[in-house]
Amino acid sequence: MVKVKIRAFHTIRSVRKKPCKKTCKKPNRVPLATQIKRLRCFVMKTTNTLSKRIKALSKTVSYLLAATASLQKKVYQIAKSQLVMKREIAQINGQLNTLLAPSKAVQSLFESRYGTSTTITTGGGTVSGTVIATGTDFVQILEPTGDIVIIPFANITSVI
Structure with missing residues (x-):
């Protein structure tokens, strides 16, 4: 930051020196x-x-x-x-x-089958039971044995 000094300009009057005591009084x-x-x-x-x-x-x-x-x-x-x-x-x-x-589409299918018996085929085998819950990417099945199975939609190969 640059500091700026501002000086006031005064009119110049004739500068008078003190009178010389030895030689004159003017x-x-x-x-x-x-x-x-x-x-x-x-x-x-x-x-x-x-x-x-x-x-x-x-x-x-x-x-x-x-x-x-x-x-x-x-x-x-x-x-x-x-x-x-x-x-x-x-x-x-x-x-x-x-x-x-x-x-x-799969979610709406399982929502329409809520409470009904369904058989789902996956890569790991077949699961049969009642649809008790549906999520955005899974279905929950209650098997006749009382076991609850959660199956991701990505693993489902067919629904009967």
Whole structure:
């Protein structure tokens, strides 16, 4: 952060020196040419100081502009990546819905058979019993022996 000092500019009046006690009682006045010379010197120093401050601020502004441009590029890249990810998510959701459609059909089949005797064939064998519960990806069967069997829809090969 650049600290800026502000000076108040006063009008220049003729500067009076204290009266010389030895030779006279009238105060000595500073000649106008000397006052102008001092004023020019003051203006030059102030101009140089302001010029240095302007250069420093110019460098800071240049740096900030470059940083802003870099950040804008990153934001653009992130937005572009986000768009690609949204498309991929939509595609995955479509595939998921396609894969889940058969499960919903199987689920509704078992929901319609709630409380009835059903025989289900799986890769591990045949299970017969009463449908007592249905989930989004499984069916629960109560066998005549009293055993409860949970069968994932993915393992079912046929339903009788």
